[in-house]
Amino acid sequence: MPATKTLPQCAEDAIETAIDEAADDDPVVLWWDDGGYLREVVENASRSLGCAFRAAEGTPLELRAEAPRDRTVWYVPQARGDDVDWFRDVEHTGGVVEGHIGKLAARCFENDRLQAASIRTAYEESAEGDREQVATTLFRALNGEGGLPTLRGLQTKIVLDGHDDPVQFVLEHGAENLPDDPDDLLQIRDLLVDDGVAAVAGVTDEDELVTRTRRWAVAEWLVEEGLDESLLDADYRPDPGSGLGISRPELQSLLSKVDTGRAGELASVYLDPDARFWHDVLRTYDDPWELADCPVDASLEHGLWDDWTRSFREGAYETCATRASTRHRRLETVYGDVPWTRVWEQAVEVANLGHELETWEERGDTTDVVDLYGDVEDGTWQIDNAVYNLIVSGDPEAALPEEHPATATLGDLRASLTESRYLDYLSDLGDLVADQIEGGSPFAGENHAHQFFDQEQEHLQSGQSVALFVVDALRFDLAHELAESVRRELPGLEVDETPWVGTLPSDTEFGKAALTPGSTFSFNVELDDGELVPQRNGRAIDNRQREKLLREDGWSYIMQSEDDASGWSSTRVAYYWNDLDKAGEEELTDFEAVFSDRIETISDIICEKIDRGEWDRAYILADHGFVSLPQSVDIDDIHPPDEAEKVTRRWVAGEDLDADAPGVLLDENAHLGYLDDDTRISALADPIQRFRNQGLPDARFYHGGVLPQEFVLNFVTITQE
Numbered sequence: 001m002p003a004t005k006t007l008p009q010c011a012e013d014a015i016e017t018a019i020d021e022a023a024d025d026d027p028v029v030l031w032w033d034d035g036g037y038l039r040e041v042v043e044n045a046s047r048s049l050g051c052a053f054r055a056a057e058g059t060p061l062e063l064r065a066e067a068p069r070d071r072t073v074w075y076v077p078q079a080r081g082d083d084v085d086w087f088r089d090v091e092h093t094g095g096v097v098e099g100h101i102g103k104l105a106a107r108c109f110e111n112d113r114l115q116a117a118s119i120r121t122a123y124e125e126s127a128e129g130d131r132e133q134v135a136t137t138l139f140r141a142l143n144g145e146g147g148l149p150t151l152r153g154l155q156t157k158i159v160l161d162g163h164d165d166p167v168q169f170v171l172e173h174g175a176e177n178l179p180d181d182p183d184d185l186l187q188i189r190d191l192l193v194d195d196g197v198a199a200v201a202g203v204t205d206e207d208e209l210v211t212r213t214r215r216w217a218v219a220e221w222l223v224e225e226g227l228d229e230s231l232l233d234a235d236y237r238p239d240p241g242s243g244l245g246i247s248r249p250e251l252q253s254l255l256s257k258v259d260t261g262r263a264g265e266l267a268s269v270y271l272d273p274d275a276r277f278w279h280d281v282l283r284t285y286d287d288p289w290e291l292a293d294c295p296v297d298a299s300l301e302h303g304l305w306d307d308w309t310r311s312f313r314e315g316a317y318e319t320c321a322t323r324a325s326t327r328h329r330r331l332e333t334v335y336g337d338v339p340w341t342r343v344w345e346q347a348v349e350v351a352n353l354g355h356e357l358e359t360w361e362e363r364g365d366t367t368d369v370v371d372l373y374g375d376v377e378d379g380t381w382q383i384d385n386a387v388y389n390l391i392v393s394g395d396p397e398a399a400l401p402e403e404h405p406a407t408a409t410l411g412d413l414r415a416s417l418t419e420s421r422y423l424d425y426l427s428d429l430g431d432l433v434a435d436q437i438e439g440g441s442p443f444a445g446e447n448h449a450h451q452f453f454d455q456e457q458e459h460l461q462s463g464q465s466v467a468l469f470v471v472d473a474l475r476f477d478l479a480h481e482l483a484e485s486v487r488r489e490l491p492g493l494e495v496d497e498t499p500w501v502g503t504l505p506s507d508t509e510f511g512k513a514a515l516t517p518g519s520t521f522s523f524n525v526e527l528d529d530g531e532l533v534p535q536r537n538g539r540a541i542d543n544r545q546r547e548k549l550l551r552e553d554g555w556s557y558i559m560q561s562e563d564d565a566s567g568w569s570s571t572r573v574a575y576y577w578n579d580l581d582k583a584g585e586e587e588l589t590d591f592e593a594v595f596s597d598r599i600e601t602i603s604d605i606i607c608e609k610i611d612r613g614e615w616d617r618a619y620i621l622a623d624h625g626f627v628s629l630p631q632s633v634d635i636d637d638i639h640p641p642d643e644a645e646k647v648t649r650r651w652v653a654g655e656d657l658d659a660d661a662p663g664v665l666l667d668e669n670a671h672l673g674y675l676d677d678d679t680r681i682s683a684l685a686d687p688i689q690r691f692r693n694q695g696l697p698d699a700r701f702y703h704g705g706v707l708p709q710e711f712v713l714n715f716v717t718i719t720q721e
Contacts, residue, residue: 018095036077511623650704
């Protein structure tokens with residue numbers, strides 16, 4: 001039964017009645033308010049009726065200090081006492097209202113006065129510390145804002161401290177927030193039964209009440225997602241009259257309303273291993289993925305993971321990726337960023353990497369390793385990217401309860417891919433590169449980095465403003481991430497990616513020398529007194545020489561470490577960013593995570609400078625890439641040949657090297673275009689080999705060999721559309 005009046009309306013009625021019954025034409029109405037919660041209501045009602053209003057701030061005697069001349073309401077925020085002689089004349093000539101907020105609220109239900117008496121009783125019998133909460137609940141419900149409540153709804157709010165849905169209150173807050181009073185608990189139970197939770201009928205224990213209510217709500221959601229309700233106990237089957245199918249299940253409705261933080265807390269309630277609400281039903285369910293949209297019940301979650309693991313080990317990677325993505329999206333929508341969500345997110349990466357490693361030879365013509373690796377859309381560079389993403393995402397299963405099956409399986413799956421199958425892939429790829437070089441070279445007809453500025457002369461000499469970003473050790477996949485970042489941040493620009501062959505050996509001194517812009521020049525890599533050096537027009541190029549050549553050709557030369565704000569105002573800027581290579585060499589303990597930060601940093605720099613500078617054209621270039629390996633790899637420490645003049649960890653150089661030298665021989669027959677007849681380089685293609693050179697370095701990050709990860713580069717061109 002809904003209320004018929006608001007508190008302000010009932011207050012006006014009470015004052016009007018007192019005035020009408022008074023002997024005096026301009027009476028004083030004395031309002032006793034036990035608790036003092038009606039001052040605002042009584043004052044507004046008084047003024048609405050044209051009465052003066054005076055309130056006792058300390059003692060009721062204050063009101064006798066000045067006799068009223070007109071109709072006045074005297075308000076006393078306390079119960080009427082025995083000392084009424086003070087106001088004997090008021091009682092004879094005026095009117096008296098004894099009305100605390102509980103009494104006034106009961107008057108709001110004119111059509112059900114008998115049942116409404118429970119509201120007055122709830123206020124009068126509430127403990128001293130709870131009375132204010134009851135008063136607040138009554139005021140908010142009956143102040144006229146937001147419609148009038150039903151009597152049952154208001155009774156529920158009083159018992160549940162302002163909450164009007166007993167089912168959702170129990171589902172969210174659990175036993176620790178239920179009232180201590182046994183009568184209140186029984187009232188909540190009866191309210192739950194009235195709302196269709198038949199499973200709690202007769203329950204008197206608060207923990208059992210919560211357990212059964214939650215089990216009922218999970219059952220309701222499972223049925224919504226397709227579970228045959230005949231599999232459930234009769235008391236837990238959804239009530240046919242509940243409107244299921246029209247309105248959402250109670251638990252779904254609750255989780256759609258709470259904020260992200262609270263939803264995350266509830267994940268530990270409804271996905272905790274102890275919360276196996278329907279284990280006997282779900283553990284034998286034929287296809288748990290039919291119920292994958294139901295994000296509650298640990299038994300379902302565990303069943304999904306076990307089935308997913310079986311499918312992965314059977315090699316059904318595409319199915320695994322699709323299913324993991326579906327489950328991830330569902331849990332993220334409901335709970336946000338929680339351990340269960342992050343585990344399924346990584347499961348997508350695991351499945352994608354498994355698929356990539358399984359099918360990489362099917363991507364294209366394996367007789368052209370540059371195209372096989374460097375195809376922007378379908379190249380096997382995506383395998384490196386998948387490994388990178390997988391390692392950067394860490395071990396999310398560590399945050400799960402130990403009983404979750406992912407804690408025992410996900411780490412092994414991750415390790416089998418990154419520490420075994422990925423190494424096999426790198427080894428096979430190295431063999432493929434070696435075979436192709438020995439059979440005639442994969443380099444003929446390719447775009448070579450040392451030719452880049454010759455090919456771009458039309459744009460560089462056209463008077464356009466150009467920004468050049470040379471990023472040390474920018475591997476193909478990381479360059480793609482940068483390109484994608486620019487596309488997102490600056491959608492008005494045209495961003496193109498093109499594969500180029502970097503300078504071998506893929507070390508910084510050769511790669512950056514080859515990427516020196518300027519007038520047409522010849523580029524060579526030659527042995528000079530036992531040292532392998534890059535040369536331009538017969539002169540060795542080092543950092544100082546490169547800077548000199550750039551400035552002479554009209555470029556503003558900026559290093560990452562320098563604060564050269566003025567340099568960016570030039571129409572031709574060359575910016576050199578070395579942090580990736582530095583991170584790889586110096587921060588190997590967690591370099592994937594370090595790289596993640598570095599890519600975000602360089603992306604911010606590039607987007608900011610391009611956006612502010614309004615460049616006609618910008619390039620993101622790399623001198624070389626790198627190979628990253630798992631944390632634990634046994635490296636073969638091999639001896640360089642005796643005839644080697646220059647020895648590094650990944651390559652050796654000399655005039656008398658022959659085809660029997662370890663690694664792949666690069667000479668004038670390799671079609672690189674910059675090795676003379678006397679210069680031979682033997683670069684390693686095996687990912688776990690190193691030449692002895694002042695001891696072995698950390699094995700996780702290296703460059704200098706001939707794996708495509710090191711010399712197939714992704715050059716990004718950015719132009720105004």
